[in-house]
Amino acid sequence: MNVILVTTQEDPLLERESLSMLMQKRVKAIIATPTSANSDMWQSISEMGIAIVFIDRYLSEVTHASVIGFNNEASACEATRYLAQQGHRRIGWISGPLNTSTSLQRLKGYKQGLKAYGIDWEKQYAVVKNFRDPLASQALDELLSLQEPPTAIIIGNTSIAPMIMSRIRQLKLSVPEDLSLIVYHDSHWSRLLSPSISVIKHPLEELADKALLSLSGERQKPCELNSTLIKRESVARVK
Secondary structure, eight states, X not given: OOOOOOOOTXXXXXXXXXXXXXXXXXXXXXXXXXXXXXXXXXXXXXXXTOEEEEESOOOTTOTTOEEEEEOHHHHHXXXXXXXXXXXXXXXXXXXXXXXXXXXXXXXXXXXXXHHHTTOOOOGGGEEEOOTTOTTTTHHHHHHHTSSSOOSEEEESOTTTHHHHXXXXXXXXXXXXXXXXXXXXXXXXXXXXXXXXXXXEEXXXXXXXXXXXXXXXXXOOOOEEEOOEEEOOSSOOOOO
């Protein structure tokens, strides 16, 4: 196989241009993490007989795509419950835009985790940012400026985590003494930092294997792979 690798940087216009190029090249299949836009173009691609495999998120309007994702709702719930088990009652959530299935599922799981421990859902503790925005670290400032700031935060995407960590250093906060952290997904820096960062780890190799196996072009039942909460040093127990 010849592989064409394209990154859209969450930009719907760039995605549309990329899809147009792939259609012109008459590719046999596309494995993609779609933006929330361009459903019409994805549908046209499907009607051309090009196999589509959506990974991590999906577009409900594109009915002939195979979908391989993660158990976002369950993993977010587990992370929130773990923080509550450690005594945290004010748990912040930093999310990507809520126009993607992934962000919606994770937010729902976060709310479920709070409810399981009798913690009321308060909108002020959930901040939505575009993870590609260089000012996305302001999400931390918004949470810390609350009258009762969170004692723990779940960061819903690994791309924003370095910016948040940098902002934590600028504010001279200590992890986990001043603020406990859990991050989606695992990366090399999360293990190497001191303290090491607790993460929700996705089974990326399994995702890749299943995506390749789905290239038959036949409609398949949506598949959810199990992510794992890796407990490291960035979560403290509240006494």
